[in-house]
Amino acid sequence: MDEDGFVLISRDECLDSNSRSYVSEIDSTIEGLWASLWPLNTFIHETPELAFKEHKTHKALTSFMRSRKGWQVTPSAYGMETAWVAVYDSGKAGPAVSFNVEMDALPNLGHACGHNLIATASLAAGLATAEMVKQHGLSGKVLLFGTPGEEGIRGGKVRLLEAGAYEDVDISLISHPGILNNSALVRTTAFARLEVEYFGRAAHAANSPWLGVNALDALVVAYNAVSVLRQQTMPGDVIGMAITNGGAAPNIVHAYAASVCVIRASSVSRLSELQQKVSACFRAGAEATGAKVEIKATQGYADHVPNRVLAASYTKYWKLLPDLPDPPIPSGEQLTWVKASTDQGNVSYAMPSVNASFSIPPGRQGGQPHSRDFEEASGTEAAFARALRVGKALAGTAVDVLATPGLMDKVKEQWRRDMLAAKEASAM
Numbered sequence: 001m002d003e004d005g006f007v008l009i010s011r012d013e014c015l016d017s018n019s020r021s022y023v024s025e026i027d028s029t030i031e032g033l034w035a036s037l038w039p040l041n042t043f044i045h046e047t048p049e050l051a052f053k054e055h056k057t058h059k060a061l062t063s064f065m066r067s068r069k070g071w072q073v074t075p076s077a078y079g080m081e082t083a084w085v086a087v088y089d090s091g092k093a094g095p096a097v098s099f100n101v102e103m104d105a106l107p108n109l110g111h112a113c114g115h116n117l118i119a120t121a122s123l124a125a126g127l128a129t130a131e132m133v134k135q136h137g138l139s140g141k142v143l144l145f146g147t148p149g150e151e152g153i154r155g156g157k158v159r160l161l162e163a164g165a166y167e168d169v170d171i172s173l174i175s176h177p178g179i180l181n182n183s184a185l186v187r188t189t190a191f192a193r194l195e196v197e198y199f200g201r202a203a204h205a206a207n208s209p210w211l212g213v214n215a216l217d218a219l220v221v222a223y224n225a226v227s228v229l230r231q232q233t234m235p236g237d238v239i240g241m242a243i244t245n246g247g248a249a250p251n252i253v254h255a256y257a258a259s260v261c262v263i264r265a266s267s268v269s270r271l272s273e274l275q276q277k278v279s280a281c282f283r284a285g286a287e288a289t290g291a292k293v294e295i296k297a298t299q300g301y302a303d304h305v306p307n308r309v310l311a312a313s314y315t316k317y318w319k320l321l322p323d324l325p326d327p328p329i330p331s332g333e334q335l336t337w338v339k340a341s342t343d344q345g346n347v348s349y350a351m352p353s354v355n356a357s358f359s360i361p362p363g364r365q366g367g368q369p370h371s372r373d374f375e376e377a378s379g380t381e382a383a384f385a386r387a388l389r390v391g392k393a394l395a396g397t398a399v400d401v402l403a404t405p406g407l408m409d410k411v412k413e414q415w416r417r418d419m420l421a422a423k424e425a426s427a428m
Contacts, residue, residue, distance in 0.1 A: 018403065019396070022132060023320045026395045029128045030388050037120055038384055040064055044116035045379040048105030051149035052156070057103045058082040061119065061146055068127065070134070077146075078163040083156055084146035085165070088130040094140025095408050097398040098166070099126045100147045100157060100174040100344065112375035113151065114177035117360070117387040121175045124391030129398040138402045143169060147343070153193060153298055155343030161350055170408060171310060171401060172353045174344050175390045177378060178369055181357040182318070182329050183336035184311035184393075188355070189236065189264040190271040191300040191341040196222070196282050200291040202255035212253025213290045216246060219257040222285030226261070229277055236266030237274055238339065264341060267303045268349075269425045304345040305418050307352035308333065309411045310397055314354055317396030321389060327359060340369070349422070352415040354397065358390045 040060060047056050062075045065086040074085045082103065099122035102115040126144040133142060145165065147156040160166060176186075198219050203212025226241055233239070241261045247254030263278055265271040279295055286293035315329050330336060336357055344355045360383035367373025377383055401408055 048110035051152035092139035114378035125394035128395035157343035184314040218285035218291035225281035
């Protein structure tokens with residue numbers, strides 16, 4: 001059914017007998033993986049490695065996948081030492097469904113973003129989907145992408161996209177833990193990083209200050225201009241700024257000053273507008289003082305655009321599984337907005353995507369991701385169990401695409417509508 005530009009799936013379609021059959025088989029398959037996935041999950045959590053340096057995790061994951069019958073594994077894929085790909089091919093033409101496996105940790109905080117759980121959920125989902133392909137003679141391929149460096153600036157998924165890794169892939173599925181949401185319709189922010197340098201002219205501040213051009217003054221003017229700009233930004237806009245070089249000795253006119261600014265917005269189009277406004281503040285500092293300014297812009301990640309058809313399938317399987325955890329998944333078309341950013345956003349602009357949020361039991365202090373408390377919570381058996389549940393819902397989503405005639409067409413039609421809406425927004 002077509003309504004307001006969206007492709008909707010009826011409740012009867014969502015609760016068909018095939019789905020109930022698949023959910024039982026997927027449930028038992030993933031429960032059977034508990035003994036092998038728990039040690040792997042624990043190893044990743046206890047062996048945190050920074051972006052693009054996930055060598056031990058890469059070895060552990062590729063070794064594990066090589067031990068699974070029917071999977072073709074490529075380590076150090078697409079020019080990245082710690083990227084990898086595993087493929088299960090039915091040998092029959094059909095959709096190519098994929099799951100992204102994140103691996104990296106945060107500086108000084110370990111797996112405070114729960115990437116061990118993301119890896120576990122995707123592995124479980126991929127293995128269960130392959131088992132359903134085998135047991136039911138489904139057509140198509142199942143792919144697992146080991147995606148390094150999500151916590152970096154240009155994450156592994158961005159580099160895999162640029163290298164053509166996803167060219168023949170139809171859908172991309174992943175998840176992310178937290179303590180607040182269970183949701184398949186997750187929107188994230190787009191972000192960019194601006195590195196700013198001011199070049200002035202040194203002079204003695206007491207003897208001849210009129211001979212100098214103060215680069216630090218230029219930066220202070222810009223900092224204040226950004227602070228004033230915040231009064232007129234939109235609710236989804238975030239501007240973070242740090243002075244990385246504040247000049248030299250206090251008795252001189254400073255010849256050099258520098259800053260780093262990170263900006264976030266609700267969409268790629270809004271990010272472009274915000275970046276222009278912030279850049280104007282930096283240029284104003286140079287204009288006011290006579291200093292020269294250089295602005296280096298690094299585009300980070302796009303906002304994540306969830307596919308509503310895939311999200312409906314995920315929600316269906318989540319609800320069909322026993323012992324529903326809190327909080328409940330939002331009903332209908334209600335989006336869950338997360339102000340964090342992810343390179344899965346870039347993937348969502350290349351193909352239909354789901355980046356499901358899931359809640360794990362919080363730590364003693366109720367800390368959210370990127371806290372020491374959440375790092376501890378992400379290593380618990382209770383969090384692991386929740387990740388397996390997510391894996392079951394992700395697998396169900398993939399199996400629906402592989403097994404339901406015409407569903408892939410509906411998924412792609414919804415994606416085309418979403419991309420058209422994004423393009424129209426950027427043109428306004």
